Amino acid sequence: MDRRQQRTRDAIFKAFRSLLEKKRYTHISVQDIVDEANIGRSTFYAHFETKDELLKAMCTEIFNHVFSEELNSEETHDFSKDNKSIAPRLTHILYHLKDSEKNIAAILSCESGELFLKFFKEYLSELFSQYLPETKANIPVDFVLNHLTGSFTEAVKWWIANRMKNTPEEIVRYYTEVRFPDF
Amino acid sequence: MDRRQQRTRDAIFKAFRSLLEKKRYTHISVQDIVDEANIGRSTFYAHFETKDELLKAMCTEIFNHVFSEELNSEETHDFSKDNKSIAPRLTHILYHLKDSEKNIAAILSCESGELFLKFFKEYLSELFSQYLPETKANIPVDFVLNHLTGSFTEAVKWWIANRMKNTPEEIVRYYTEVRFPDF
DNA sequence: ACGTTATCGAACATGATGTTCGGTATGATT
DNA sequence: AATCATACCGAACATCATGTTCGATAACGT
Numbered sequence: 001m002d003r004r005q006q007r008t009r010d011a012i013f014k015a016f017r018s019l020l021e022k023k024r025y026t027h028i029s030v031q032d033i034v035d036e037a038n039i040g041r042s043t044f045y046a047h048f049e050t051k052d053e054l055l056k057a058m059c060t061e062i063f064n065h066v067f068s069e070e071l072n073s074e075e076t077h078d079f080s081k082d083n084k085s086i087a088p089r090l091t092h093i094l095y096h097l098k099d100s101e102k103n104i105a106a107i108l109s110c111e112s113g114e115l116f117l118k119f120f121k122e123y124l125s126e127l128f129s130q131y132l133p134e135t136k137a138n139i140p141v142d143f144v145l146n147h148l149t150g151s152f153t154e155a156v157k158w159w160i161a162n163r164m165k166n167t168p169e170e171i172v173r174y175y176t177e178v179r180f181p182d183f
Numbered sequence: 184m185d186r187r188q189q190r191t192r193d194a195i196f197k198a199f200r201s202l203l204e205k206k207r208y209t210h211i212s213v214q215d216i217v218d219e220a221n222i223g224r225s226t227f228y229a230h231f232e233t234k235d236e237l238l239k240a241m242c243t244e245i246f247n248h249v250f251s252e253e254l255n256s257e258e259t260h261d262f263s264k265d266n267k268s269i270a271p272r273l274t275h276i277l278y279h280l281k282d283s284e285k286n287i288a289a290i291l292s293c294e295s296g297e298l299f300l301k302f303f304k305e306y307l308s309e310l311f312s313q314y315l316p317e318t319k320a321n322i323p324v325d326f327v328l329n330h331l332t333g334s335f336t337e338a339v340k341w342w343i344a345n346r347m348k349n350t351p352e353e354i355v356r357y358y359t360e361v362r363f364p365d366f
Numbered sequence: 367a368c369g370t371t372a373t374c375g376a377a378c379a380t381g382a383t384g385t386t387c388g389g390t391a392t393g394a395t396t
Numbered sequence: 397a398a399t400c401a402t403a404c405c406g407a408a409c410a411t412c413a414t415g416t417t418c419g420a421t422a423a424c425g426t
Contacts, residue, residue, distance in 0.1 A: 175330075
């Protein structure tokens, strides 16, 4: 890839992230991005067709970065056959998220976070499905899966909203140990 | 309130709901709403300053409708003092949601659903906090609360995504009985 | 050093936004 | 029924964002 392309792409991403910290996705115009990134208007459109495409590309990039190692580890080990706990894998994911703290925070701090969370949940869904216990109590499998991924995602959102003060290990422990109270 | 105001307000809401079923919130213009509702452009702005205000008003209206009875019941009973189960109250809420099925589906079927879910979670948070058990295992209270409201919301979203085929009782049972698998 | 191509910047058509205003019609009040 | 108030209409307007085009310039890869 041409250096110039990479530079402008980076500039656009950087500007976009910076703007996301200030205002909501909906209220950011292409013009804002162009001004902040200090590039020509037509240049933006040479890279992305729309603002939505930019968001999508950015989510994909972050997502791939965050899960690159984790995804690779899937290739080398078949977790569905051994009985290793899922906890260390969850912890692993959280460490990666912490690395990309700034990006993620910017992405999630607005309604556009839904897009990234969609990726995230899809990935978690695959992960958890490797660890699903036998169906119990006549609860549909996809309800259970949705519960597991959804509540883990909620835990992550709580973590980020609290500025990631806790360690990944703590969060995973909370998540693992929290039980529906005995009403 | 003047009948005319009520009429146009209804027309706007109806048009907005209809449009939300067809396209994403972001891509709906005020012009679209005005055309669909068959009202004058300036009339819209006489009612709502922006599209966001409209969404907000609509969420508030639906929310108040859905929870009117439930909220009233809080006034007559102090649940924090007796030991009644939370399950029937959750079921109650789901029945109300089912009544407003169309509205809710339209609202939630897009990124704008976040606004309604925000209301929803705030309400659930108050509800669940009345039933919180003593803090266990050194897990922060607001983590637990976030987990309970978040995972219930996920259950509701799953329910709606599945076109509300299940009965409210079933959903509450799933939610109550689902446990983190023993990893 | 040369050919390629990304960027620039200006210009343009299009369409949405939000406002204004005089005229009309409808509702509330007596 | 008569009257007053006001909500609606619709056209016009300025403003702004969008997405495209194009020739010139600069940076890149080889």
